Amino acid sequence: xxxxxxxxxxxxxxxxxxxxxxxxxxxxxxxxxxxxxxxxxxxxxxxxxxxxxxxxxxxxxxxxxxxxxxxxxxxxxxxxxxxxxxxxxxxxxxxxxxxxxxxxxxxxxxxxxxxxxx
Amino acid sequence: xxxxxxxxxxxxxxxxxxxxxxxxxxxxxxxxxxxxxxxxxxxxxxxxxxxxxxxxxxxxxxxxxxxxxxxxxxxxxxxxxxxxxxxxxxxxxxxxxxxxxxxxxxxxxxxxxxxxxxxxxxxxxxxxxxxxxxxxxxxxxxxxxxxxxxxxxxxxxxxxxxxxxxxxxxxxxxxxxxxxxxxxxxxxxxxxxxxxxxxxxxxxxxxxxxxxxxxxxxxxxxxxxxxxxxxxxxxxxxxxxxxxxxxxxxxxxxxxxxxxxxxxxxxxxxxxxxxxxxxxxxxxxxxxxxxxxxxxxxxxxxxxxxxxxxxxxxxxxxxxxxxxxxxxxxxxxxxxxxxxxxxxxxxxxxxxxxxxxxxxxxxxxxxxxxxxxxxxxxxxxxxxxxxxxxxxxxxxxxxxxxxxxxxxxxxxxxxxxxxxxxxxxxxxxxxxxxxxxxxxxxxxxxxxxxxxxxxxxxxxxxxxxxxxxxxxxxxxxxxxxxxxxxxxxxxxxxxxxxxxxxxxxxxxxxxxxxxxxxxxxxxxxxxxxxxxxxxxxxxxxxxxxxxxxxxxxxxxxxxxxxxxxxxxxxxxxxxxxxxxxxxxxxxxxxxxxxxxxxxxxxxxxxxxxxxxxxxxxxxxxxxxxxxxxxxxxxxxxxxxxxxxxxxxxxxxxxxxxxxxxxxxxxxxxxxxxxxxxxxxxxxxxxxxxxxxxxxxxxxxxxxxxxxxxxxxxxxxxxxxxxxxxxxxxxxxxxxxxxxxxxxxxxxxxxxxxxxxxxxxxxxxxxxxxxxxxxxx
Numbered sequence: 052x053x054x055x056x057x058x059x060x061x062x063x064x065x066x067x068x069x070x071x072x073x074x075x076x077x078x079x080x081x082x083x084x085x086x087x088x089x090x091x092x093x094x095x096x097x098x099x100x101x102x103x104x105x106x107x108x109x110x111x112x113x114x115x116x117x118x119x120x121x122x123x124x125x126x127x128x129x130x131x132x133x134x135x136x137x138x139x140x141x142x143x144x145x146x147x148x149x150x151x152x153x154x155x156x157x158x159x160x161x162x163x164x165x166x167x168x169x
Numbered sequence: 170x171x172x173x174x175x176x177x178x179x180x181x182x183x184x185x186x187x188x189x190x191x192x193x194x195x196x197x198x199x200x201x202x203x204x205x206x207x208x209x210x211x212x213x214x215x216x217x218x219x220x221x222x223x224x225x226x227x228x229x230x231x232x233x234x235x236x237x238x239x240x241x242x243x244x245x246x247x248x249x250x251x252x253x254x255x256x257x258x259x260x261x262x263x264x265x266x267x268x269x270x271x272x273x274x275x276x277x278x279x280x281x282x283x284x285x286x287x288x289x290x291x292x293x294x295x296x297x298x299x300x301x302x303x304x305x306x307x308x309x310x311x312x313x314x315x316x317x318x319x320x321x322x323x324x325x326x327x328x329x330x331x332x333x334x335x336x337x338x339x340x341x342x343x344x345x346x347x348x349x350x351x352x353x354x355x356x357x358x359x360x361x362x363x364x365x366x367x368x369x370x371x372x373x374x375x376x377x378x379x380x381x382x383x384x385x386x387x388x389x390x391x392x393x394x395x396x397x398x399x400x401x402x403x404x405x406x407x408x409x410x411x412x413x414x415x416x417x418x419x420x421x422x423x424x425x426x427x428x429x430x431x432x433x434x435x436x437x438x439x440x441x442x443x444x445x446x447x448x449x450x451x452x453x454x455x456x457x458x459x460x461x462x463x464x465x466x467x468x469x470x471x472x473x474x475x476x477x478x479x480x481x482x483x484x485x486x487x488x489x490x491x492x493x494x495x496x497x498x499x500x501x502x503x504x505x506x507x508x509x510x511x512x513x514x515x516x517x518x519x520x521x522x523x524x525x526x527x528x529x530x531x532x533x534x535x536x537x538x539x540x541x542x543x544x545x546x547x548x549x550x551x552x553x554x555x556x557x558x559x560x561x562x563x564x565x566x567x568x569x570x571x572x573x574x575x576x577x578x579x580x581x582x583x584x585x586x587x588x589x590x591x592x593x594x595x596x597x598x599x600x601x602x603x604x605x606x607x608x609x610x611x612x613x614x615x616x617x618x619x620x621x622x623x624x625x626x627x628x629x630x631x632x633x634x635x636x637x638x639x640x641x642x643x644x645x646x647x648x649x650x651x652x653x654x655x656x657x658x659x660x661x662x663x664x665x666x667x668x669x670x671x672x673x674x675x676x677x678x679x680x681x682x683x684x685x686x687x688x689x690x691x692x693x694x695x696x697x698x699x700x701x702x703x704x705x706x707x708x709x710x711x712x713x714x715x716x717x718x719x720x721x722x723x724x725x726x727x728x729x730x731x732x733x734x735x736x737x738x739x740x741x742x743x744x745x746x747x748x749x750x751x752x753x754x755x756x757x758x759x760x761x762x763x764x765x766x767x768x769x770x771x772x773x774x775x776x777x778x779x780x781x782x783x784x785x786x787x788x789x790x791x792x793x794x795x796x797x798x799x800x801x802x803x804x805x806x807x808x809x810x811x812x813x814x815x816x817x818x819x820x821x822x823x824x825x826x827x828x829x830x831x832x833x834x835x836x837x838x839x840x841x842x843x844x845x846x847x848x849x850x851x852x853x854x855x856x857x858x859x860x861x862x863x864x865x866x867x868x869x870x871x872x873x874x875x876x877x878x879x880x881x882x883x884x885x886x887x888x889x890x891x892x893x894x895x896x897x898x899x900x901x902x903x904x905x906x907x908x909x910x911x912x913x914x915x916x917x918x919x920x921x922x923x924x925x926x927x928x929x930x931x932x933x934x935x936x937x938x939x940x941x942x943x944x945x
Contacts, residue, residue, distance in 0.1 A: 057874040065867030105820040106903040115891040120820030122903040137926035
């Protein structure tokens with residue numbers, strides 16, 4: 052499974068980076084979401100995968116015994132998902148406001164427009 | 170061994186100047202024009218204490234202490250007061266006393282005199298630290314203290330362009346040298362396994378036999394030569410003359426510039442005695458001595474003449490250390506002392522002349538002996554010492570140098586080189602110490618009737634120093650034990666048999682002395698053509714000076730070119746550069762380390778997993794290539810849900826839940842923005858050439874991931890959390906326990922980020938559009 056996930060992660064990276072290279076700020080935001088997914092899946096894959104066996108200690112027991120999925124990458128990814136969302140929300144609102152002011156979402160045009168309005 | 174009292178006092182002597190430096194501003198505010206005398210009590214008291222240690226030192230007692238400071242790094246707070254330290258400490262505190270008193274009057278009307286004292290005393294603290302330290306890194310820290318305080322003091326009149334430029338140059342050159350020194354000292358410490366200087370000296374044979382020896386030597390020399398203004402690093406010293414004159418007298422002739430010489434002397438038992446040491450130091454020292462003396466003749470500003478003469482003397486000291494014979498070491502310590510006395514005097518005299526007449530240009534000065542009798546007397550005595558005439562202490566030192574050259578490996582050629590250097594110094598001495606006071610010519614800024622003797626606090630310093638030069642010339646045996654101690658610490662016990670006498674009889678050395686006097690007299694008599702000739706050659710705009718200017722402007726050009734190229738303001742370009750850098754680093758790792766085909770990656774896959782993966786890929790492609798923004802957004806939502814399914818399959822229910830919630834919110838947010846969007850998003854068509862770079866980086870990521878995933882993972886952390894979640898965190902869901910308990914601080918930070926982002930979103934929605942306002 053790691054093989055196929057690794058290929059997927061590479062594809063998602065390529066897709067996200069491609070969006071970043073476009074001149075549209077909306078596409079750029081899209082690219083950031085794709086990159087976020089790509090990174091999260093990378094973290095998920097890198098330490099090896101385990102089908103089932105969520106890291107939950109059964110009720111009444113003191114410790115969890117193998118096999119179980121590694122909880123640490125999951126904690127990281129959970130944090131990353133939420134932070135990604137915070138970033139995206141701010142970016143989207145910023146894009147929205149900039150477009151309201153200037154009537155465009157093209158980074159080249161935005162630059163000249165915002166310079167002029169200063 | 171020494172009893173505890175001197176050791177405690179030594180520790181206090183190290184810290185007192187730092188404390189007084191910190192208190193200098195309030196003390197100056199409190200005592201106003203008497204502040205100089207009050208603050209001078211600190212160096213004076215230290216000088217008395219150091220003086221009182223001389224008898225014990227002669228008996229062979231060496232107070233030392235080692236306090237553990239950063240034991241893991243081998244950095245101790247270690248002090249040691251041997252003969253060499255004692256000699257230097259006496260010079261530093263003795264001269265410091267006189268300079269502080271002098272400065273109190275010289276800068277009496279300066280608005281930030283207190284700050285000046287603070288920096289001056291901080292410098293003194295650092296300088297004392299250098300000579301007392303018995304740990305190379307403690308020495309280095311103090312070394313940098315002097316570099317920095319020197320930078321501030323050179324640029325003290327910071328409203329003047331020249332002062333700022335000179336300060337910058339001094340800092341660049343000496344701080345670069347300091348970095349070189351640091352690397353050298355660390356290499357040395359690594360080699361001998363200790364940073365203790367006495368420990369390093371004990372392991373001298375290991376160092377000299379090591380293949381690293383040459384690298385260590387060159388790096389240490391880089392520090393010492395820049396600090397002691399050896400050619401070709403000397404250009405900062407004449408520039409440093411923009412500092413107030415007390416600073417020039419103290420830092421840039423008597424003490425700080427000798428730090429490099431001191432360091433070489435201190436490490437000479439470790440690094441000295443090899444052919445490379447001997448050759449480099451002798452050649453650099455001799456060239457510096459001769460060229461410095463010549464350059465001194467090309468100037469008419471009193472301070473510049475003295476600065477180049479100082480460069481020349483520093484060259485002579487380095488040359489003597491390079492010779493390394495017992496006679497050369499003895500000559501070095503004697504001449505170092507003599508020079509500190511006479512050069513300190515002459516700088517202070519130059520300051521007094523400037524203060525009273527308003528000019529330092531020697532061609533506009535003359536006949537001042539009538540107006541400044543005490544200053545003139547001090548100047549005359551110091552100039553005679555500088556010329557090396559009996560019965561002054563300078564004569565004693567100079568004779569020893571000639572004898573050391575003749576007896577040492579350098580022989581006659583070196584002695585003749587020294588004679589030329591001293592010839593230049595004789596001419597410089599006549600120019601600075603005699604010409605302004607003799608004759609009649611007077612064309613200063615002030616009318617002659619207004620010129621009068623400097624106040625006592627400004628002539629007492631030069632007078633005492635000059636008197637010391639005279640007394641030591643007459644009774645040189647008085648300082649002989651101290652100098653002998655210092656010589657032993659540099660050159661070993663055979664350097665101890667120092668005998669200072671004023672009269673050596675008619676020897677070849679006396680002949681060389683006479684030769685240098687004749688040469689110097691001739692150069693002085695022919696000063697006009699010499700000056701013109703040197704000015705026509707315009708030496709200062711070639712060589713090191715030119716190199717310094719060119720490299721500085723080159724650096725500025727490079728930096729503005731880089732700014733132009735990298736900081737274009739185009740977001741697109743920044744992104745491309747970032748992606749390319751990321752890809753380049755990955756490619757480097759792949760080419761260097763991960764060339765093999767990845768093996769050991771699990772390839773088993775279940776049918777429903779394939780369906781989900783295909784779903785992810787299709788959504789991603791759709792999101793990218795679709796022309797319609799709405800399709801892209803919907804594809805993004807599908808992708809997020811497929812990702813959540815993966816998390817469900819592989820034991821991460823928390824991730825799946827979060828992902829579903831967040832992805833839903835994301836899609837809603839996108840949709841909201843588009844709904845209120847005034848324009849259609851930028852039209853775009855998929856272009857293969859734009860996709861080339863992202864595809865390459867994606868491929869590299871996959872390749873690297875396959876390699877990394879094949880590495881068997883450590884389970885230590887996972888096992889720890891599995892075992893500790895219930896007893897330590899009182900929770901059954903390990904992921905949750907990690908987030909809110911084991912790594913709670915991270916989660917707190919994350920919450921802060923989200924709150925900030927939320928606040929930003931709220932404010933952006935609240936602010937009204939300017940366009941709308943305009944319409945209203």
